[in-house]
Amino acid sequence: MIARKAGAALAAGCTMVIKPSPETPLSVLALAALAEEAGFSKGVFNILTTSLSNTPSLSEALCRHPLVKKVTFTGSTRIGKLVARICSDGLKKVTLELGGNCPFIVFDDANLDQAIDALMSLKWRNAGQACISANRVYVQSGIYEKFAAMVKDRTSKLVVGHGSSPNSTLGPVTTPQSLDRAIAQVEDAKTHGARILLGGEKVNGASGYFFQPTIIADATKTMRVADEETFAPILSLFKFKSEIEAVQAANDTSMGLASYVFTKNLDRAWRLMEDLEAGMIGLNTSAESPFGGMKESGYGKEVGKDVAVDEYLITKAVSVGLESRL
Known part of the structure; x- marks a missing residue:
């Protein structure tokens, strides 16, 4: 899960702060060790672990931090709505991957x-x-x-x-x-x-x-x-x-x-x-990518050529006027 988020963010040229679930943090920490071994510069792949009781305050602080321009969240629909509400104060880009059923x-x-x-x-x-x-x-x-x-x-x-x-x-x-x-x-x-x-x-x-x-x-x-x-x-x-x-x-x-x-x-x-x-x-098969839902399963896409990377980019429209050569 973290690989599909981090892969797109890195391809777009972003640094990242990752807060894993308090219940399953070890795989993310292992990936951080591999990133360091691979020669990632310090500050590119950052991990913040915390207890379950401290998760709400830390998560809100990360969502509101002015240096954070994009938030991607995987979890329950209830918490996803809270994340979207907090990020809306700064009109930040959000990808929500929530419940399935x-x-x-x-x-x-x-x-x-x-x-x-x-x-x-x-x-x-x-x-x-x-x-x-x-x-x-x-x-x-x-x-x-x-x-x-x-x-x-x-x-x-x-x-x-x-x-x-x-x-x-x-x-x-x-x-x-x-x-x-x-x-x-x-x-x-x-x-x-x-x-x-x-x-x-x-x-x-x-x-x-x-x-x-x-x-x-x-x-x-x-x-x-x-x-x-x-x-x-x-x-x-x-x-x-x-x-x-x-x-x-x-x-x-x-x-x-x-x-x-x-x-x-x-x-x-x-x-x-x-x-x-x-x-x-x-x-007649499984469904893999681009990964993302509708209704209360969230919005935004992960995985998939171009689509996932676009979630971490800003599109600019540029019009150029050139001086006449006549």
């Missing part, structure tokens, strides 16, 4: 093996803790049970464990709050009539915040998993009948980062590219 739509004519290969990555990488994770999986009714069985079979082969273990394929969530939220979402789904096809609980006896890879079937829009972004290894399966129903369900969220569609129908694919409310759309 991304839909993953599978039609009955899709290549199911291709769809599940993509879903395994889009759902389970980083234990579901990515803004572009496939959060809500909508499957057409004719293939629903078959698809659910295939996903369960593939998911059951995941190995939960520490990231340093060569056998691990699914790690922990980052905080105890994330673990509690995952438990609450599963319990809410069960209360509203969902079937738990796999998992649904903490990993007993594990040292850390490990949660079993979980598949919720028969999910409905009344459940928390439909309305909330799930930053955990929880996959929720929703059933739909028609294309119109799928689009309405996919767009029924305040967020609009990415949408994923699997179909062989080219006419349908073109309609969905227009109808789905998302800044990125993956058609």
Whole structure:
């Protein structure tokens, strides 16, 4: 994440101050060490770490500092709105990469093996803790049970464990709050009539915040998993009948980062590219770049030739009058 921000800023000729999350600062510090080893001049790649309690005051000071001309933020929609409000006082350029709650739509004519290969990555990488994770999986009714069985079979082969273990394929969530939220979402789904096809609980006896890879079937829009972004290894399966129903369900969220569609129908694919409310759309694949959303998922773009670098540049219009040679 920091590489895609820093890469564009450096390409534009900017120096930068990076404030990593208090929960995961080590990768940024490692990158700073590599930058120094590579010969970066002092003051080009600057890191400020702080505690969770000091984060609000430090972040506001950075946003308001007169030498800061551009702010890029990745985090929750609630905090992103605060960042935008603070930066608006100085009319500073802002890129906001916020929540996702991304839909993953599978039609009955899709290549199911291709769809599940993509879903395994889009759902389970980083234990579901990515803004572009496939959060809500909508499957057409004719293939629903078959698809659910295939996903369960593939998911059951995941190995939960520490990231340093060569056998691990699914790690922990980052905080105890994330673990509690995952438990609450599963319990809410069960209360509203969902079937738990796999998992649904903490990993007993594990040292850390490990949660079993979980598949919720028969999910409905009344459940928390439909309305909330799930930053955990929880996959929720929703059933739909028609294309119109799928689009309405996919767009029924305040967020609009990415949408994923699997179909062989080219006419349908073109309609969905227009109808789905998302800044990125993956058609029979994932969505990578340019990276950025719409609605309450934020604005601005990261990654991608020209587009990402432009976020760190100012365009000037220059008109020149030349003296006549006559």
